[in-house]
Structure formats: C-alpha cells, structure tokens
Amino acid sequence: MVNPILIIAFLLLFAFLMPLLALLHKRLPSVVALLLPAFNLYVGVTYFLKMEFIPLIIKTGGFRPPFGINLAIDHFSLFFLILVNVVALFIAFSYLLEEQDYKFHMLFLLNLLGASGIILTGDLFNSFVFLEIFAISAYALAASKREKHALEGAVKYLVVGSIGSSFYLLGVFLLYKVTGSLNMAFIASSLQGEKSGIVYLAGMFMLFGLFVETELFPLNTWAPDVYQGAYNRIAAQFSSIISKAAIYLMFRIVFFLFDDPLFYKLLIVMGIITFVIAEFNALVQKDLKRMLGYSSIGQMGLAVLAFALYGITSHPEAFFTALLLVVNHAISKAMIFTNLENMPEYAQVDTGKANPFSSLMFTVGALSVMGFPFTLGFWAKIEVLGILLRSNILWLFFLILILFMVEAFYYFRVISNLMRSEVVSVKLNPLLTVSLVVFALFLLYQGFYPVQTFIWTNKALNAFLNKAIYISTITGGL
Amino acid sequence: MIRKFLYFLILLAFSFFIYAVISAYFPFGENTLTGVAKYYVDNGVKDLGGINIITSIVTVYRGFDTLGEVTVLFLSVTALAFTLLGFKVESRVLPDLTLIMETGGRYLAPLIMLLGAYIFLHGHLTPGGGFPGGVNIATAFLLLLVTQRSYKLRKIHLTVTEALAGSLYVIVGLVGLYYVRSFLGNFLQTGKPGYIVSAGIIPIIYLLIGFKVGSEMTAALKNLKEGGDEH
Numbered sequence: 207m208v209n210p211i212l213i214i215a216f217l218l219l220f221a222f223l224m225p226l227l228a229l230l231h232k233r234l235p236s237v238v239a240l241l242l243p244a245f246n247l248y249v250g251v252t253y254f255l256k257m258e259f260i261p262l263i264i265k266t267g268g269f270r271p272p273f274g275i276n277l278a279i280d281h282f283s284l285f286f287l288i289l290v291n292v293v294a295l296f297i298a299f300s301y302l303l304e305e306q307d308y309k310f311h312m313l314f315l316l317n318l319l320g321a322s323g324i325i326l327t328g329d330l331f332n333s334f335v336f337l338e339i340f341a342i343s344a345y346a347l348a349a350s351k352r353e354k355h356a357l358e359g360a361v362k363y364l365v366v367g368s369i370g371s372s373f374y375l376l377g378v379f380l381l382y383k384v385t386g387s388l389n390m391a392f393i394a395s396s397l398q399g400e401k402s403g404i405v406y407l408a409g410m411f412m413l414f415g416l417f418v419e420t421e422l423f424p425l426n427t428w429a430p431d432v433y434q435g436a437y438n439r440i441a442a443q444f445s446s447i448i449s450k451a452a453i454y455l456m457f458r459i460v461f462f463l464f465d466d467p468l469f470y471k472l473l474i475v476m477g478i479i480t481f482v483i484a485e486f487n488a489l490v491q492k493d494l495k496r497m498l499g500y501s502s503i504g505q506m507g508l509a510v511l512a513f514a515l516y517g518i519t520s521h522p523e524a525f526f527t528a529l530l531l532v533v534n535h536a537i538s539k540a541m542i543f544t545n546l547e548n549m550p551e552y553a554q555v556d557t558g559k560a561n562p563f564s565s566l567m568f569t570v571g572a573l574s575v576m577g578f579p580f581t582l583g584f585w586a587k588i589e590v591l592g593i594l595l596r597s598n599i600l601w602l603f604f605l606i607l608i609l610f611m612v613e614a615f616y617y618f619r620v621i622s623n624l625m626r627s628e629v630v631s632v633k634l635n636p637l638l639t640v641s642l643v644v645f646a647l648f649l650l651y652q653g654f655y656p657v658q659t660f661i662w663t664n665k666a667l668n669a670f671l672n673k674a675i676y677i678s679t680i681t682g683g684l
Numbered sequence: 685m686i687r688k689f690l691y692f693l694i695l696l697a698f699s700f701f702i703y704a705v706i707s708a709y710f711p712f713g714e715n716t717l718t719g720v721a722k723y724y725v726d727n728g729v730k731d732l733g734g735i736n737i738i739t740s741i742v743t744v745y746r747g748f749d750t751l752g753e754v755t756v757l758f759l760s761v762t763a764l765a766f767t768l769l770g771f772k773v774e775s776r777v778l779p780d781l782t783l784i785m786e787t788g789g790r791y792l793a794p795l796i797m798l799l800g801a802y803i804f805l806h807g808h809l810t811p812g813g814g815f816p817g818g819v820n821i822a823t824a825f826l827l828l829l830v831t832q833r834s835y836k837l838r839k840i841h842l843t844v845t846e847a848l849a850g851s852l853y854v855i856v857g858l859v860g861l862y863y864v865r866s867f868l869g870n871f872l873q874t875g876k877p878g879y880i881v882s883a884g885i886i887p888i889i890y891l892l893i894g895f896k897v898g899s900e901m902t903a904a905l906k907n908l909k910e911g912g913d914e915h
Contacts, residue, residue: 211867215854218755222850225843266748268860268869269731272720275748309766316759323752335752339759346763376702383710386719404709 210253210279210326211264213246213287217319221312228308235308236301239315243294246322250288254281254662259669261676263328271328271680272389278328278680285666286325286454289533293446293540294318296645297439300544300638310350317343317443321451328680330378331388333455337374341367341419344448347440348432355435363428367418370425374415380408381463391680394462394673401466409464413472416459419452421503422510423480430487433499441495442543445502446536453506453532457513462673470517473510478602480507485609489616494555497616498542501575504613505535508606512590519597522671523589529663530586534574534649538583541645542571548632555616556623561632563639565624570646572617574653577610581653585660733874734808734883742813743889747868750889751853754896758850761904768907781831789831796824804894808883814890818897825902829909842903849896856888 220227220238227234253262261280268274298314305311320340327333345367349360382388384404385396397405417425433441460469484504491497509531516524546552548564560568570581577587587610594603652659669676717725724745728737732744742750797820804817828835860869868885875882 209861209867211861215858215861215867218751219851219854219858221755222758222854223847226847229843264867266867266869267744267746268864268866269745273723274745274866309762309769312762313759313766316755319755329748331746332749332752335749335756338756339752342756342759342763346759346766349767380706386721388720402709404705407705 207252207256208249209264210249210262211266211277213249213322214319214326216245217242217315217322221315221319224308224312224315232306235311236298236305239311240295240298240302242315243291243298243318246291246318247288247295250284250291253279254284254288254665257281257284259672259675260679261669263680272387272392275327275329275332276389276680277326278391278676279326280676281669282458282666283325283454285529285662286450287322289536290318290321290325290447290450293442293450293536296540296641297442297544300547300635300641301439302637303635310347313343313347313350314443317347317447321447324451324455328390329388330381330390330393334371334375334378337419337452337455338371340448340451341371344444347443348436350440351435351437353435355431357435359428359431359433359435363418363432366425366428370415370418372415373411377408377410377412377415380404380411384408389680390458390462391677395677395681397463401464405464406466406468409459409466409469410472412459413456413469416452416456417476419448420456420510421449421480421506422476423483423507426480426484426503429503430496430499433502434493434496438495438543438546441499441546442540445499445539445543449502449506450532450536453509456510457528457670460513460517461670462676465517467517470514473514474518477507477511477514478605480504481511481609482605485612489612491616492555494553494558494620495546497555497620498539501613501617502535502539504609505531505539505575508590509535512593515593515597519593521593521597522667524593525670526663526667527586527589527593529666530582530589530659533659533663534583534586537645538571538574538581538649541642541649542568542575544638545571545642547638548634550632551630552624552627555620557627558623559628559630560624561630561634563634564632565627567642567646568624569621570649572621574649576614576617578614579653580650582649582656582659584653585656729877731874732870732883732886733877734886735877736808736810738811739808739813739886739890740883743886744868744870744884747857747889750893751857751868754850754853754893757897757900758846761900761907764904765907781833785831786833789827793824793827796827797821800824800894800898804890805887806880807890808886809878809880814893815897817890817894818899819901821894821898822901822905825898826905829905837902837906839903839906842899842906845895845899846903849892849899853889853892853896856885856892860885 220242224235227238261278264277266275317340320336320343323336324333324340327336345360345364348363349357381393385393387393421429432444481504484500484507488497488500488504491500509528512524512528512531545564545567549560552558552560574581574583577583590606591603594606724737724741728740729735732740734740800817800820803812803820804814807813825837829837857868860871861867863871870884872884874884
C-alpha cells in the first residue's frame, strides 16, 4: 500500500510546481487539481478497507514520537479524509472545464493540503501549522471575487481568523509547557486524571481558536458575508471542506486531550446558541446565498451540539449522529452551492428564474439538509431527536423540533418559488451535471437504504471511542 | 476616542491576565529542561552532527513543521499577488536619487547577497539559517528596486527559482522516505561536527530554504511595488 505521507508530499510538490506547469500547458493545472484528490481518495479508501483496528504511525525525520513529528492514522481520521476528498474531487471535477487561472488551482490544492494535514497529523503544533496553511488559503479564496461582500467577508475572516489562530497557538504552548511534549497521544496520556487550572485555560484557548473555522457563535460573524460574496465553488469549499476539517480537529482535541464535562457543557451552550441564532437569521434573509450561509452555520452548531451530548449522556449514538450530520451537510451543501452555478438569475429568495434540472437538484439537496424522509439527512436528524427523548431532555427536544420546522419553512419557501418561477434555458456544464446527479443519487439511495453509511460511520466511531488503544500504540514505542 | 481607550484597556487587562497566569505556573529563571527539549539537547549532536541544536530541531526533528512554514510563506506571497491582481498600482515616482544613493546601492547589494548566502550556508554551525539568510538576500533586491532607476526584475526568474527550490525541498524529503523509510529523514552521513560539510541533509535543506525565502520575499516586494500582474 502507498505510504499516506505521500498525500501531503504530492499536494505540496504539485502546489510548488503549479506556475511551471501552467507555463507548459494552460490546461495542466486543472488536470493536476483533479488527479491529486483522486489519488488521496484512493489512498484513503484502501486504508479504510484494509487497515486493522490499531492506528498507523508514520514517522517523519526518522525519529519516533514524541521526538519527531508523526502522522497517526485511524479509521476516524480516514473517514474525514475520504469525506473531504470526495467533496474536493467533486468540486475539481465540476470546474475542470471552466477555470483557467492556475492560482485558483494552487490555492485550492493548498487548502486541501491544510485540511488533509489537520486530519492526518498526530502532533499538536503540526496541526497549528496546517491550520495556518488552510486558513491563509481560505482568506485568499474568500477575497477572490473582488466584490463588496467578498472583500468585506474576507477582511472580517482575516481579522477573526488571525486572532483565533493566535489563541490556538497560545493553548498549544501552554500544553507543551505543562506536559513537555507536542505529541497528541503523549499529552493525552499525561493529562489523564487530575487536571490543573492551566490545562483548562489551554483547552479554552484552543477551542476559542477553532470556533472561527467551525463557524460557532460568537466568532462566526465573517461567515454570512463570505458565503454571500464568494464564488459558488468557494462557498461549497467553505461549507464542505474547511468547516469539516476544523470540526474534526475540535472533536479530536476535546475528546482525546481534555474529555471533561466542562468542555462538553460549553460546547452544548455554544451549539444551541449558534443553532438558534443561525436558523432565525436564515428565516429573515432576502439573499439566497446569505440564507444558505446561515443554514450552514446552523448545521455546524447542531453537529457540535450532538457531539457534546455524547459527553453529557454518554450515548455513543450521539456521536454517531454528529458524524452523520457532518456527512450529510458536507455532501448536500456542496451540491446546493455548486448547483447555484446553473441558477444565475436566482439571487433572491422570492424572485428569479431557473431551469427544471437545477430546481430538482436544489430540491434534493435542500430536502437532505432539512432531514426530509427518504434522504440521508432524515437518519441524522431523527437520531438527534431520539437521543434527546431517550435521555429525557425534553426542553431541548422541543426547541430543536421547532428549529427544524423553521428550517423546513425557509427551504420550502425557496422550493415553492422554484416550482412557480419562469423556466429559462441555461447552458449546463456537462461535468457539473454528471457530478450533481451522482451526489443526488447517493443522498436518495442512502436515504432508502443507509447501511453503507452506517457501517462506515460505525467503524470511524469505534476507532474514535477506543482512545486507549490510540494512546498506548503511540506512546508504547515502535 | 473613548472606544479606542476602552479597547486599549481590554487589551491591557488581557495581556496582564496572560502574563499573570504564565508567570504563576511557570516561574522565570528555572532552567531545567524537561520532556523532548532535554532529549534534543542531550542527543542532538550525536544524532545529526550539527553543532547548532536549534538548526537540528528546526530542519530534522521538526522538519515537517518547517516544510509547513515554508509553505505558509509561499502561500502568503501567492495570496498577496492574487488579491492585488487587477488592482493597478500607478507607478510611483521615486524620490530624487542622488549619485551617492545610486552608486552605493549598486555596490552594496552584492555584498548583502553574499552575507545572506553566508548565513544560510553556515546555518548548521552558527546562529542563523535559511529564513534569515533568505530575508537578507531579499533586502538586497529591495535596495536594487529602490535605488536603481532602470532595474527590472523579471517575473519568470523568480517563479522558476521559487518552484524549483520548493519542489526540491519536497524531493529531498522523498529521497529520505526512499532510503531511510521516513519522510525528511537524514540519508547522508553526519560527518565531523563543526565542519562545513557535516550534519547530513541540514545544509542542503537550508540552502533550499534560503533560495525559497529569498525569491518569495523578493516577489512580495516586487508585487507591492508594481501591483499584481496578470499572465
């Protein structure tokens, strides 16, 4: 099998070579931008199917952890790697024919590099380095349209993101000072048991830093402007790659390093606030992309809430739900945002024209986000309610039920307008059409028969919950 | 005015809080090394043959991070060029250059470049290394851009240097992966500590970082002077 470090090495190598490739042939960068996610996906899937339950350790620099940096790969990280690269492949494929400027492809690859690095690394400072790569490329991508909203969003994101990254770094520094190591497994093993106040402070700083990319309240003010102003493919990238890699890191850090009720309670409160604010804001938006942006924020809040419920109720289903929500959101939002390309005259919520195919694709994606029966989203959303009922948290059950209705209301408003709107003929991009149909079929098929998704999610869940094996494999020497 | 004052107060309170926490938990002046830091100081010279321990940590023990940091710099410069694209900067009129400035710049720049090269070539022996050496070289180009009226820096040269230095860095890592089964692992003999040819791959990596950082920073300066260029 291929060494997984080649994922990072190849992404870097080709990102550096991009200007020269562009000189050789104008089309070459877009082909490379398609081939690399496909390669990553191949590596991810083969490892996911063949790997044993023990995490795989890849050394760098020739030194064993904690002296050198290592990649630590288990089914949980592979699950996110596959998810992110499926979406990346989809985005690259659907824009293969259109994008000419090699800088877009370069930034896209570097963004993917940051996301993959965060997911694969087992080292805390290394995760900060990849977080930086991933955030800086995101700032540039957010500004790429050079319009009022895009620039406003990008500047807000730049300021908030830099503050967030600094806090994350400060947290890493404090943990290094306490434990004398930067390796996640070593830190986790020395933080088991009693924690001093400084560990809590470090954890708060790191979480605060990650709130920016996971679009949690109060650090998500940049998100609506970015979603509204950026190109559609970049909005898809924000909602399906950037926030997914960040939420991976948040889950990993909270559960592996700290695993403390205080953090779970904080995440529950922040998740609820984010979800409530986002859904009611989405309800009053006039601009379609802004509405979808608020809906993305809401979904992220819900996923974090579901994850944190695991810490309070210790139902593994809660965490399972969080993973399902993440998958559903990544796939359906990537679909919705890239499909907007086919609906050029549909900028407002209540007016506009669209053609039947793009209306259908929007509807499938929207139904899955809402959790309508016979879509993948249904299983995710019904599980959230089920857990709340089983653990007898009724007030939250009713609150979330109401918010689901609010969500359904504003999506159905758009769908009903789509039904009534004038039909226009838009020149459909064939590659985009094919990839949209594949995603739509996936969502519907998994809605009827969700066994595959459940098996894969379960495998990831088992790897995640057995953190004792993860820690002992890495700290036990090689 | 009152708002600025409030922001300043909040910032001050926060800085004080951080300072208080850190100094309460980790008092200054206790120089006992623990954890990985102790290992690096004890075994650095033996493992890698570089007498500058910091260099060994930066390029080999945590070489993967350094590769990431080089990428961050590359990315920032690309992002700068990308955001400036389409914003035409009107060519600024340079202030009146005197003969002394023009001649001085012309003779000083090669010397500064030489110093930069010295810094990154001796990275494993003396303080310094690829990053400061590269920045030094970029300052020489800044001097040329500011003092020489007819000086033109060709974009293609910078692009090729950037791309080659960056990709060779990754290739050095891949060679390590092939020979010692570890990305960025040291596949050369460590040699006699203290000599210029020693410390395995560290001088090679610093050479590449020097070229990479020098060309990146120069490209950033060029972009800021002339605006983003299309091609």
